[in-house]
Amino acid sequence: MMGMVGITLEEITKKFGNFTALNKINLKIEDKEFMALLGPSGSGKSTLLYTIAGIYKPSSGKIYFNDKDVTETPPKDRNVGLVFQNWALYPHMRVFKNIAFPLELKKSSRNEIEKKVREVAKMLHIDHLLDRYPWQLSGGQQQRVAIARALVKEPDVLLLDEPLSNLDALLRLEVRAELKRLQKELGITTIYVTHDQAEALAMADRIAIIREGKILQVGDPDEVYYKPMYKFVAGFLGSPPMNFIHAEVEGGNIRIYQSKISVPKQYREIIKRLEITEVLFGFRPHDAEIIRGEREGIKGEVYSFEPLGREQIVTIAVNSDVFVKVFAPEGEHFSFGEKVTIVPNEERVILFDKKTEKALEYFP
Amino acid sequence: MRDVETRPRRNEWFIIAAIILVSLPLILGFFLLILSSFSEDMITNLSPSSFRPTIENWINVFQGKLAITGGIRQNILKITFNTLIVALGVSGIVTLISTLAGYSLSRMKFQGRKLMMLLLLMLHAFPGVALIVGVYLFYRLTFPQDPSMVRLYSFFYVVLARAALEIPMSVWLMKGFFDTIPWEFEWSGIIDGASRIKVWWKIMLPLIKPGILAVALFGFLAGWQDLIYVRTFLIDKTLATFIEANIEAEYSHMPLIAAAGTLYLLPTIIFFLTAQQLLLQGYSGGIKG
Numbered sequence: 235m236m237g238m239v240g241i242t243l244e245e246i247t248k249k250f251g252n253f254t255a256l257n258k259i260n261l262k263i264e265d266k267e268f269m270a271l272l273g274p275s276g277s278g279k280s281t282l283l284y285t286i287a288g289i290y291k292p293s294s295g296k297i298y299f300n301d302k303d304v305t306e307t308p309p310k311d312r313n314v315g316l317v318f319q320n321w322a323l324y325p326h327m328r329v330f331k332n333i334a335f336p337l338e339l340k341k342s343s344r345n346e347i348e349k350k351v352r353e354v355a356k357m358l359h360i361d362h363l364l365d366r367y368p369w370q371l372s373g374g375q376q377q378r379v380a381i382a383r384a385l386v387k388e389p390d391v392l393l394l395d396e397p398l399s400n401l402d403a404l405l406r407l408e409v410r411a412e413l414k415r416l417q418k419e420l421g422i423t424t425i426y427v428t429h430d431q432a433e434a435l436a437m438a439d440r441i442a443i444i445r446e447g448k449i450l451q452v453g454d455p456d457e458v459y460y461k462p463m464y465k466f467v468a469g470f471l472g473s474p475p476m477n478f479i480h481a482e483v484e485g486g487n488i489r490i491y492q493s494k495i496s497v498p499k500q501y502r503e504i505i506k507r508l509e510i511t512e513v514l515f516g517f518r519p520h521d522a523e524i525i526r527g528e529r530e531g532i533k534g535e536v537y538s539f540e541p542l543g544r545e546q547i548v549t550i551a552v553n554s555d556v557f558v559k560v561f562a563p564e565g566e567h568f569s570f571g572e573k574v575t576i577v578p579n580e581e582r583v584i585l586f587d588k589k590t591e592k593a594l595e596y597f598p
Numbered sequence: 599m600r601d602v603e604t605r606p607r608r609n610e611w612f613i614i615a616a617i618i619l620v621s622l623p624l625i626l627g628f629f630l631l632i633l634s635s636f637s638e639d640m641i642t643n644l645s646p647s648s649f650r651p652t653i654e655n656w657i658n659v660f661q662g663k664l665a666i667t668g669g670i671r672q673n674i675l676k677i678t679f680n681t682l683i684v685a686l687g688v689s690g691i692v693t694l695i696s697t698l699a700g701y702s703l704s705r706m707k708f709q710g711r712k713l714m715m716l717l718l719l720m721l722h723a724f725p726g727v728a729l730i731v732g733v734y735l736f737y738r739l740t741f742p743q744d745p746s747m748v749r750l751y752s753f754f755y756v757v758l759a760r761a762a763l764e765i766p767m768s769v770w771l772m773k774g775f776f777d778t779i780p781w782e783f784e785w786s787g788i789i790d791g792a793s794r795i796k797v798w799w800k801i802m803l804p805l806i807k808p809g810i811l812a813v814a815l816f817g818f819l820a821g822w823q824d825l826i827y828v829r830t831f832l833i834d835k836t837l838a839t840f841i842e843a844n845i846e847a848e849y850s851h852m853p854l855i856a857a858a859g860t861l862y863l864l865p866t867i868i869f870f871l872t873a874q875q876l877l878l879q880g881y882s883g884g885i886k887g
């Protein structure tokens with residue numbers, strides 16, 4: 235039903251006055267791909283989405299849909315569907331009219347409008363709400379109407395700007411699965427903006443992490459989660475975030491405050507080659523064990539522990555003002571101030587350069 | 599326990615009492631005027647004996663009689679109609695221009711936008727009387743040669759001139775209303791294929807209905823009530839100039855003028871009785887969680 239559309243962004247820069255909101259963005263989104271654009275608030279996600287839609291014109295750079303340069307194409311000729319963060323449903327129109335609006339502008343026939351609106355409403359389970367006004371709907375229903383309105387004109391590209399951020403947590407989980415399924419069924423090229431890392435990991439084929447208008451890394455969920463290119467990426471994905479500790483390299487060992495552990499296998503050569511002496515030692519709370527006896531590891535004292543049902547998060551003070559979080563099984567008992575040793579899973583440890591905060595394996 | 603919004607405020611009665619006290623002279627004045635229009639003599643005190651009810655005055659007003667005796671007649675229906683033309687004309691022009699200009703000032707970037715907003719504010723600060731010499735000069739310069747056109751032209755001119763006085767304020771008001779509408783509404787329309795003018799007409803205008811209503815009503819009242827401009831430029835009479843001309847005439851019967859005055863005040867009274875609801879009623883749009 236829809237044409238093949240891949241999107242290519244080439245050196246996209248967007249300035250608002252002196253402020254650079256997007257800084258030389260290069261990104262390729264394949265046909266039918268679900269791409270998540272993940273970044274903190276104010277990182278330029280919406281700006282990039284609006285630039286792709288044609289609402290903003292890039293200050294420099296080019297946008298291609300397939301091989302066609304659409305940089306100068308007005309929004310209405312790009313055939314994109316956009317769901318805004320606030321959904322922007324027209325309050326003076328009933329649901330039917332809201333969804334029909336794009337078709338009416340296209341001068342579709344009454345019959346066709348009727349048919350298509352009902353079809354898309356059925357698909358999104360809102361066909362019983364067509365006579366209501368938007369303000370008579372719940373948040374979840376309003377969101378479905380917004381998606382229906384974006385889909386009804388059968389766009390080549392679907393752009394979603396934090397569509398779930400106004401829903402409560404439980405509903406968000408439900409819609410998340412449904413939206414992912416819908417995207418695959420329709421086979422529509424989709425860019426999904428979110429600041430919620432769990433959402434991006436759960437839904438996307440690939441994730442682009444953006445910070446301060448720059449794309450830091452693009453990759454599938456496993457790649458960005460397990461092989462983060464920057465400390466920022468590592469810290470942004472996963473909850474609670476990855477632990478980072480300042481460490482010094484001493485020959486084949488790494489000194490972390492009073493403790494000394496050997497350099498993880500995968501980093502031995504790189505460290506030697508780069509002659510690095512100071513690193514950030516990173517490991518995820520799930521990728522370490524808490525040991526009571528004598529073992530090679532990072533020594534510390536139990537600062538606090540929070541049971542979470544099946545497991546607990548233990549906060550350990552490695553130094554007076556340096557804390558790390560590690561998961562422990564539910565049965566284990568800790569006491570405040572207890573001396574323990576953290577043994578990170580060697581394979582999962584990631585070392586970052588202290589100055590550039592880039593993971594060492596990504597150095598040329 | 600009541601909902602937060604409906605809980606009465608503690609000092610409410612005090613505030614209401616203060617408002618009533620301050621507006622008492624006004625209310626009393628209007629009350630006496632309206633009462634007099636139904637009385638054989640003017641009521642100037644509150645003694646009940648001076649009130650001798652009659653609807654004679656109203657009948658006379660609608661028959662166009664100015665004095666109970668004598669044969670001076672004026673077509674009051676025609677005068678009311680004239681007033682209506684001026685009021686509707688001013689209202690129409692003000693509404694059209696302020697919704698268009700308000701939209702562009704709120705939403706579009708163009709050369710001289712800042713300057714224009716500054717000038718609007720300054721223009722608003724000028725009282726109409728101060729401008730009247732210049733406006734009159736222009737009136738003379740553009741006055742038609744053809745005598746049959748003169749009356750029509752005077753209508754046209756007074757509507758335009760009076761509307762011009764209202765426009766700065768109305769444009770500001772409209773700009774304010776447009777400013778409150780999130781950009782996303784407009785962008786959504788544009789992505790879906792609407793032109794700017796279509797967005798303005800189909801999305802923006804319905805969203806600011808209360809604002810349009812306010813501007814239209816203010817324009818209407820301005821035209822309806824105006825005395826100075828109508829008197830200077832309009833060859834025919836409106837209610838305002840009619841009352842003004844007859845209030846001092848020795849033949850005039852005061853309760854009759856009171857009836858005409860009540861007629862003249864009617865739109866204002868209706869407006870203030872109904873408009874609050876209209877103005878406050880916006881769309882309860884936005885996001886629900």
Ligand SMILES: Nc1ncnc2c1ncn2[C@@H]1O[C@H](COP(=O)(O)OP(=O)(O)O)[C@@H](O)[C@H]1O
Nearest residue numbers: 250253255273274275276277278279280281282
């Ligand atoms: N129209 C604009 N004018 C000026 N600055 C803007 C405009 N739109 C966005 N910005 C700025 O650009 C940055 C990125 O904004 P945005 O793309 O909305 O971020 P995000 O969607 O990631 O939260 C922010 O610092 C924001 O203040």
Ligand SMILES: [Mg+2]
Nearest residue numbers: 279280281319
């Ligand atoms: Mg945003």
